[in-house]
Amino acid sequence: MLELSLLGLVLISIALVLSWDADSDDDDSSGGLLQPALVPVRVRRQR
8 A cells, every 4th residue: 555655656746747847838938928929010191
């Protein structure tokens, strides 16, 4: 029973380390989401 508990603890620990190590969709690894890029939109002044 102790071996099974230790195996479960090791597997949970490995899963936590892998989830912390996984990259998110940010560009500087700060943990936040990417901000949308602002693209200039041309406005026609004459009709």
